[in-house]
Amino acid sequence: MDSDFKSKCKNGCVLSCVCTVVTGVVMIYYFYQSISQTKYSSDIMEPPLPSFRHEKLQSDANNTMECQSCSVSVPNVILQYGHPRTATTLQFNILCLSMALLHEDVKNSVGCYYNKKKSKKYIVIKTHAIAKFLTKIPSHSWIFMTSKVKFSPKEKQRYSLTRQNIKVIRAKNITIKYVADINFVSKRGHSVVYEYQPIFGISDAKMQHMAEYFRYWDILRLCCGKQMSADWRNHLSLNPNYKRHHVHNSSIHSVCERYNISQVEVQFLNTYAFKTFAHIDSLRDVIGKPSTVDGKLDGSYCERCNANITHRSLKFNQKCA
Template identity: 50%
Template sequence: MTYFPKLLTICILACILGATTFFYVKKSVYIFDTNYFKINSVSRAALKETGSKQCKNCSEGVPNLIIQYGVGRTATTLQFQILCLMMAFLHEDEINDVGCYYNRRNLVKKYNVIKCHDISWYLTVKWSKWVFMTSNHALLSRRLNYMRGKIKDKNTTIPFIADIDLVSRRGHYIVHEYQRFFGISDEKMQHIVEYLRYWDVLRVCCGMQMSADWRNHLAPKAKYKQHHSYHSPTYPACEMYNISQVEHLLVNTYVFKKLSHIGSLRDVIGKTSTVDGILNGSYCERCNTNISKMHLKFNQNCA
């Protein structure tokens, strides 16, 4: 009958071991969830704090200076296009007083949209201003809070931070996030969305700053490492487009016909980047052909 105490001892030890394991597993999960929340709440907090609460009635008092700020390769050019379009349509009756520029310090227009990668100087300008930002997850967890604090110290509003993951999921439809800040009508938004639909394709598949994957498709390198797999939703898939036809569609949009000829806007509107030439229906075909033939690199003149 000695087996009974042994069995009881085994049961007690098993219960103790099970309880101990449960405690530490639960604690580990809690720690993981807490750390995960801390990391990801930066993004949520940034959007919440700089979103509709601060700018519920922004369209009633849009300042004359809009700054686009972000590090390279975080869709800064898309945000710059959007902000330029918003200001142009907001002040359509004074369109010649609107200017969109890259890193320009001489603010000669009444309404200015500036793109920069270093915001320090612009924070010293005495104009009332908004700063729109782009970011990525790494920047959100390291540098974003510092920059937001620096901007807020100058009593400057940050209406919106566009995270690259959100932009990747929504594409050019991210423009609808900006409508509430500028109070643009639905009718005008249709013109903006139509233009951006074609511009977004050309930005990736044409010009001096095209997708690295598409550039390598046109001019293959032996040791090139693909950035986006063929099955990824972010794969550019430029081979599916008739690029000249897309360009023709863009130059026939209301936005292009109305705004691309204006001197203070034409470095932005009607171009895939500030360093590219004006789109005219044949620019992309010539540019892509030259990249393919001459193996041109990023920002090298292609047309």
């Protein structure tokens, strides 16, 4: 890795997340070089280095930060893409809530959808199959991605960007805005939302709503619902042949055992973001749920779901409440 690139990593505000994982940086860096030189060493490409367009944040008399031009520069369409189980749902939720907060004054203008595109002024789409959306989204859109340091050959073949993908991205001036590494996200927890503040230029006041929401969402995502942590699901319904992803005293177990899940759910229902956006038709499948396939939270959904997993040995994505 050359000295210029190291310097950029050290000085970049948001790029610090990429610099945290040295191996990942090397992989991403050489992919970025191949794109910038329009030379392709193979048909299958690794996730690219994100590019950033930072908006100028102005400080007011109360020393809070407001973006002067972000609502103009943020595109109308954002695509979220990544390998399953690399925190794609977390990133999708962050992007969805960011757009909802950014355009809060324009009623019913934002829609967030899994693997489909509908007619709304501002759209966030999550997909695990990027090719079919590259031709559908407009020029100058943004792509956000998730990644991990080690991909198996099969994963690399299926989920890495192809040369054709890159040609379309370049031709349509689409920006790969940010790549979130799963290891970095795991260490940061819900505070990872602050990585997105300078990208969207969200004010400090609205970031407080973001942090409040994801503080509780992060717990629910691990400990509740159809797509809860596999380790916690096995804790609720023991399978003697199950191989743990984390040791028994890991943070996942300590979090799920520490909290009264119904109390967390009630706190979640009382957040500003939930009360403001969870009942909007174009947002309610994303905002206000641990996953897009879960049912409506009501204060006891998680308790019922966990009990049913225990008594009926329910598997991933099976209806639990």
